[in-house]
Amino acid sequence: MLLLLLAACGGTTPxxxxxxxxxxxxxxxxxxxxxxxxxxxxxxxxxxxxxxDADDPEAAADHATRARLLLExxxxxxxxxxxxxxxxxxxxxxxxxxxxxxRDVRARVEIEANLARxxxxxxxxxxxxxxYANAEGDDPRRFxxxxxxxxxxxxxxxxxxxxxxxxxxxxxxxGATSEELADAERALEESSRTREPAASLRSAxxxxxxxxxxxxxxxxxxxxxxxxxxSLLEAAETAGLDAMQVERGLSLRVPDVFAGAGAAPSANxxxxxxxxxxxxxxxxxxxxxxxxxxxxxxxxRERVAAQRAAAAARVxxxxxxxxxxxxxxxSASTNAESANAIDLVFTAFGPTAAAAPTTPAx
Amino acid sequence: xxxxxxxxxxxxxxxxxxxxxxxxxxxxxxxxxRELAELDRTREDLEREAQRSESARGTVEMAAxxxxxxxxxxxxxxxxxxxxxxxxxxxxxxxxxxxxALESTRARLRExxxxxxxxxEQAEEARRALEAALVRRAESAQQPIAPPAxxxxxSEGGGD
Numbered sequence: 102m103l104l105l106l107l108a109a110c111g112g113t114t115p116x117x118x119x120x121x122x123x124x125x126x127x128x129x130x131x132x133x134x135x136x137x138x139x140x141x142x143x144x145x146x147x148x149x150x151x152x153x154d155a156d157d158p159e160a161a162a163d164h165a166t167r168a169r170l171l172l173e174x175x176x177x178x179x180x181x182x183x184x185x186x187x188x189x190x191x192x193x194x195x196x197x198x199x200x201x202x203x204r205d206v207r208a209r210v211e212i213e214a215n216l217a218r219x220x221x222x223x224x225x226x227x228x229x230x231x232x233y234a235n236a237e238g239d240d241p242r243r244f245x246x247x248x249x250x251x252x253x254x255x256x257x258x259x260x261x262x263x264x265x266x267x268x269x270x271x272x273x274x275x276g277a278t279s280e281e282l283a284d285a286e287r288a289l290e291e292s293s294r295t296r297e298p299a300a301s302l303r304s305a306x307x308x309x310x311x312x313x314x315x316x317x318x319x320x321x322x323x324x325x326x327x328x329x330x331x332s333l334l335e336a337a338e339t340a341g342l343d344a345m346q347v348e349r350g351l352s353l354r355v356p357d358v359f360a361g362a363g364a365a366p367s368a369n370x371x372x373x374x375x376x377x378x379x380x381x382x383x384x385x386x387x388x389x390x391x392x393x394x395x396x397x398x399x400x401x402r403e404r405v406a407a408q409r410a411a412a413a414a415r416v417x418x419x420x421x422x423x424x425x426x427x428x429x430x431x432s433a434s435t436n437a438e439s440a441n442a443i444d445l446v447f448t449a450f451g452p453t454a455a456a457a458p459t460t461p462a463x
Numbered sequence: 464x465x466x467x468x469x470x471x472x473x474x475x476x477x478x479x480x481x482x483x484x485x486x487x488x489x490x491x492x493x494x495x496x497r498e499l500a501e502l503d504r505t506r507e508d509l510e511r512e513a514q515r516s517e518s519a520r521g522t523v524e525m526a527a528x529x530x531x532x533x534x535x536x537x538x539x540x541x542x543x544x545x546x547x548x549x550x551x552x553x554x555x556x557x558x559x560x561x562x563x564a565l566e567s568t569r570a571r572l573r574e575x576x577x578x579x580x581x582x583x584e585q586a587e588e589a590r591r592a593l594e595a596a597l598v599r600r601a602e603s604a605q606q607p608i609a610p611p612a613x614x615x616x617x618s619e620g621g622g623d
Contacts, residue, residue, distance in 0.1 A: 138557075145554075163547040170554035177561040181568045188572045195579045202586035205593040212596040216603060331604060 116149050119165050122172060131172070131179035138178055142171035215328055218271065222332070225264040226339040229309075232257030254298035261305035265289050268312035268383075275319035285312040310379040314421065321385035329384060330450045336380045349390065351450035353377075359441040362397065364408035370441075371416055377445065378420030387449030390428045391417070396440040399433060406431030413443050495537055495545055502552050503530055509556060512563050519562035526555035 122128060123146070132139045145168035152160035269285050288311040292304035320329060333351060337344045343354040355377060358370035366374060381389055393409035395402045410429035418424045490498075506526050513519040533548035 145550075160543070160547060163544075163551060167547070167551050167554045170551065170558050174554065174558040174561050177558065177565050181561065181565045184565070184568045184572050188568070188575045191572070191575045191579050195575070195582045198579070198582045198586040202582065202589040205586070205589040209589070209593040209596045212593075212600050216596075216599060219603065 116146070116153060116161065116165050119146055119149070119168050119172070122169065127176050127179065128172060130183075131175035134179035134182050135175040138171060138175035142168050142175055145171050218274075219328065219331060219335075222267060222271075223335060225260075225267050226335055228260045229264045230339050230341075232260040251298040254302045258292065258295075258298070258301040258305040261302070261309050262289060262292055265292075265305065265309040265312040268309065268316045272312070272316040272319040275316070277315055277319040281318060282315050285315040288312075310376070313379040313383040317383040317385040320383070329386070333380070333384050333447060333450065336383065340377065340380060342377070346452060347446065349451065350387070350446045350448035352392075352444045352446045353380075354439075354442055354444055356442045358413060358443050359393075359395075359409055362395070362405065364405050365412050366409075366416060374413055374416040375420050378417050378422055381417060381422050381426075381445070382420075384447065385426075387447040388426050388428065389417075389422075390430055390444075390446040390448060392430050392432050392444040392446060394432050394434070394439045394442060403431055403433050406433065410443070490542070490546065492537055492540075492542060495533070495542065495549060498549055499530055499533055499537070499552075502526070502549065502556060505556055506530065506552075509559050509563065513559060516563050516566040519559045519566070522555050522559035522562060526552045526559060529555060 123142075128139075145164050149161045149164035149168055152158075152164055265285065266289065269282055269289065272282060272285075285308065288304070288308035292301060292308045295301040295304045330351065334344050337353045345352045345354070355370075355373055358366050358373060360367040360370070391410050391414045393406045393413055395405035395409060397405065407429070408431070410431045414424075414427045414429040417427055506523055509519070509523050509526075513523045529548050529552035533545045533552060536542070536545035536548055
């Protein structure tokens with residue numbers, strides 16, 4: 102039997118050879134990782150020694166063979182456990198990598214969606230601005246005929262309705278309910294039904310303002326984002342307002358609100374303020390400072406500027422802006438350019454807010 | 464048969480319990496024959512599984528020869544030698560089962576490495592895409608605050 106087994110093992114199995122195998126580094130590993138099997142191998146080796154001491158070489162060889170087999174079993178188990186540990190560690194790394202990948206994909210999709218929305222809104226605003234230019238240009242000679250004017254009004258109304266639709270979609274995406282969007286959708290629908298071109302244009306403007314308010318209401322429930330600042334900038338640009346980053350916040354200059362030395366807004370200035378109230382409503386989380394100016398002697402200038410600021414703030418309040426959001430402030434400084442203007446300073450969008458990311462960096 | 468646990472447990476229990484005692488006190492022939500029959504059944508099971516592992520195949524063949532040797536010794540009423548051959552067969556089967564389990568673990572590890580490589584590559588790709596999107600967003604956010612472009616002068620007589 103011994104010869105048969107030795108042939109199968111491919112060599113001799115004297116106790117000395119087994120002892121060498123027991124001293125191998127992998128055997129030491131096995132003693133730690135597979136102690137029971139290693140102990141069985143040790144006992145077989147002791148049996149071999151006992152048989153040798155008893156002068157029974159055949160039994161010694163059999164026990165040595167068994168010891169070798171058991172030691173190899175312990176080593177194989179040790180190797181298997183080491184591989185299994187490596188596999189488990191690898192699977193943990195894979196799990197972490199998968200989570201990281203999923204998180205990165207979500208962040209990228211969100212960024213791309215925001216960029217796409219901003220781009221769509223920009224295009225819509227450009228179209229709307231073009232529509233304004235067409236419809237509200239002060240040169241009546243541009244219209245060769247009534248038909249052409251009507252066509253421009255219809256086109257402008259269509260663009261405004263498109264923009265109102267975008268605002269409603271954005272508000273819905275931000276979580277606005279159907280009930281909250283009902284007014285805007287109703288105004289949009291009514292505008293679509295209005296046939297007379299000029300009336301259609303007016304109703305489209307109303308629909309857009311109503312949609313802007315709905316968007317503002319939806320935004321008011323969310324955390325402020327840098328996108329909101331970008332949205333304010335784009336809205337200002339569309340409305341033809343100069344924007345300037347100042348220490349207190351993002352300032353929009355509204356020119357020609359007042360005429361002469363009066364403290365009340367002109368009819369045109371009132372219309373401007375009412376239109377801009379929609380922008381203020383669409384960015385609901387920022388307090389707004391209304392800064393007015395005046396010309397004249399210093400004492401008179403300060404008094405009139407304060408009155409103008411209060412009057413402009415009232416127009417905004419009458420247009421639906423919460424009074425507590427608006428702070429009126431007369432400015433003593435003046436120059437020819439700003440004398441009849443007001444500045445609307447959105448104080449939540451200071452220089453620090455301008456740099457804030459919308460999505461946390463992974 | 465689970466080569467990671469059951470067979471190993473059964474075989475090692477036999478090996479560990481019987482190891483070291485049989486030499487001094489060989490069992491009765493009937494007990495030994497029953498154990499050899501049990502070892503032979505286990506060998507048949509392992510033989511099928513061992514087709515995937517060359518080293519295990521050789522070890523199972525060795526166990527088969529030891530079982531045959533033990534039966535021969537038993538027929539010759541050499542119970543001590545039969546006992547030792549039986550123990551060698553049990554140890555060889557335990558080793559074969561462990562070699563099969565080791566091969567199986569290697570295969571799982573290779574699969575885990577392949578998947579880890581794939582997922583890592585996908586994660587790196589997702590990271591690069593995110594970084595590109597962040598750059599696009601930063602570029603978009605850093606556009607200068609410019610006054611609106613002046614409205615186009617309406618041409619005489621219209622015709623936009």
